[in-house]
Amino acid sequence: MTDHSPKPPLGLALRQAHLRAAQVFAEELRPLGMENVLAGILMQLTLRGPQTQRQLTDSLSSDKSAMVRHIDSLERQGLVLREPHPTDRRAHAVILTDAGRARLAETQAAAARTEQRLTGCFTPEERDLLHDLLIRFTRG
Amino acid sequence: MTDHSPKPPLGLALRQAHLRAAQVFAEELRPLGMENVLAGILMQLTLRGPQTQRQLTDSLSSDKSAMVRHIDSLERQGLVLREPHPTDRRAHAVILTDAGRARLAETQAAAARTEQRLTGCFTPEERDLLHDLLIRFTRG
DNA sequence: TATTGTTATACTCTATAACTATA
DNA sequence: TATAGTTATAGAGTATAACAATA
Numbered sequence: 001m002t003d004h005s006p007k008p009p010l011g012l013a014l015r016q017a018h019l020r021a022a023q024v025f026a027e028e029l030r031p032l033g034m035e036n037v038l039a040g041i042l043m044q045l046t047l048r049g050p051q052t053q054r055q056l057t058d059s060l061s062s063d064k065s066a067m068v069r070h071i072d073s074l075e076r077q078g079l080v081l082r083e084p085h086p087t088d089r090r091a092h093a094v095i096l097t098d099a100g101r102a103r104l105a106e107t108q109a110a111a112a113r114t115e116q117r118l119t120g121c122f123t124p125e126e127r128d129l130l131h132d133l134l135i136r137f138t139r140g
Numbered sequence: 141m142t143d144h145s146p147k148p149p150l151g152l153a154l155r156q157a158h159l160r161a162a163q164v165f166a167e168e169l170r171p172l173g174m175e176n177v178l179a180g181i182l183m184q185l186t187l188r189g190p191q192t193q194r195q196l197t198d199s200l201s202s203d204k205s206a207m208v209r210h211i212d213s214l215e216r217q218g219l220v221l222r223e224p225h226p227t228d229r230r231a232h233a234v235i236l237t238d239a240g241r242a243r244l245a246e247t248q249a250a251a252a253r254t255e256q257r258l259t260g261c262f263t264p265e266e267r268d269l270l271h272d273l274l275i276r277f278t279r280g
Numbered sequence: 281t282a283t284t285g286t287t288a289t290a291c292t293c294t295a296t297a298a299c300t301a302t303a
Numbered sequence: 304t305a306t307a308g309t310t311a312t313a314g315a316g317t318a319t320a321a322c323a324a325t326a
Contacts, residue, residue: 008271
């Protein structure tokens with residue numbers, strides 16, 4: 001006999017988990033005067049080195065018009081620079097400044113505290129399992 | 141020795157998984173002329189029976205001003221009704237109409253197709269495991 | 281022709297605050 | 304005093320389209 005019991009909607013669980021993660025991260029960033037999206041951009045720049053706005057848009061699942069404003073904001077704060085791209089004159093290479101690297105260190109500490117608060121009730125294995133399931137889920 | 145390898149940010153994985161789930165659900169709902177949030181409200185009303193707007197706001201992690209507009213929209217479509225609450229004259233009991241129940245059947249079919257598309261690469265055990273981890277994650 | 285970055289527009293969501301009628 | 308629903312507003316995100324420079 002087939003299972004006809006109503007399964008809880010996975011989408012709602014994902015929405016609520018993501019909301020909670022974003023809330024906790026925002027709390028940890030608030031003392032730094034930092035925002036979630038901008039922190040995400042700084043972390044991507046460190047993980048992957050200088051990126052075009054297009055690459056940032058893709059890796060963060062953001063939007064190219066939004067990215068213009070985000071990079072504007074980071075540039076006004078002196079955390080990144082738009083440099084000419086070495087091979088593509090249409091594109092900008094977004095790079096971290098020294099101030100950006102300093103801010104990033106604090107940001108990474110905030111991210112670490114966030115992960116600890118969020119997965120404090122998990123074993124390391126469970127934490128990795130959740131991550132792997134999410135990756136497979138996203139790839140489809 | 142401690143593991144100092146840079147762990148991928150769980151928040152980003154959650155964001156992308158949620159975005160994908162919402163996209164697939166929106167695709168399945170589009171032929172019905174239905175939207176994700178409104179579908180979520182109909183499903184909550186079936187799962188839990190008549191609800192106040194406050195209860196819907198809480199269970200869907202939404203916002204009370206947004207909920208006013210959502211219920212307005214569902215009411216204009218004839219899918220729900222605001223009835224007087226039996227014991228609290230401040231509150232509305234939001235109930236499904238017959239048209240709402242009909243629409244809900246299609247919506248649930250769309251939700252089932254969504255889950256299948258999203259977790260098609262998972263065993264049922266993995267699917268339940270992901271859900272349980274997300275619930276524990278959200279509760280903290 | 282297609283793409284990168286930019287700008288602009290419209291629409292939605294969020295956050296906030298007031299307001300009413302109740303509790 | 305506090306809460307449920309409503310309304311209004313400002314800020315941010317999203318979606319769309321256009322445009323210039325370049326590929």
